[in-house]
Amino acid sequence: RVLFLREYASYIKDSMVAELTDLNRNLMMSIDVVPVPTDEAVREAENRLLGVETNITNWQRRQNSNNNFSATVPYDMEQQKKEMKEFLDDLTTRDQRMMFAVITFVHTADSKEQLDNDTEALLTTARKHLCQFGVLKFQQVDGLNTVMPFGVRKIDTFRTLTTESLAVFIPFRVQDI
Known part of the structure; x- marks a missing residue:
């Protein structure tokens, strides 16, 4: 199997x-x-980070259109952003x-x-x-x-x-x- x-x-x-x-x-x-290759990896990581940030911005825009100006970003979106930043940091500064x-x-x-x-x-x-x-x-x-x-x-x-x-x-x- x-x-x-x-x-x-x-x-x-x-x-x-x-x-x-x-x-x-x-x-x-x-x-x-x-x-x-490192250049492709960095480009891919930056694109993924940009996608996560776009999702956060769209979520905040929807909250603002519902007159919810004090809403905090959901934990999973914050976690995705943090993990992508760590991944990008690993590629660029930690020689991964x-x-x-x-x-x-x-x-x-x-x-x-x-x-x-x-x-x-x-x-x-x-x-x-x-x-x-x-x-x-x-x-x-x-x-x-x-x-x-x-x-x-x-x-x-x-x-x-x-x-x-x-x-x-x-x-x-x-x-x-």
Whole structure:
């Protein structure tokens, strides 16, 4: 069964990958990374920040048209603006790079029941770290081809990460076969 990391927490501990791979089953993990040139990354971050600021301005304009002049901006909009400023700051002053990443897992089992139990164990471990796995429904073969070390990427579920946040997924403990 092929799983992919759908939702990432804002902060992930580096022990997450170790906990996921501690499952005593056949498991393959693949991290596909596509680096983005810094100038494109900064331009993209600035455009996203501009979009968030436009949303805030439109919200304030709607509040003013309803004669609500003292309304405070909703928390989620403020949070988006803060996160985008931090991301842009990471790119420009902290020497971070923007990466697109796809993280996929394949695990096998001897029976369907064991496969379901192992899948639930992986999903529970991810939820414990505020991440969410997705099961590829009709793309199992494409997912398997993505995980195999051929260099072929058939699944396009990219997430935007910085160098620092991507480094969390690099395992420090390796087991040779």
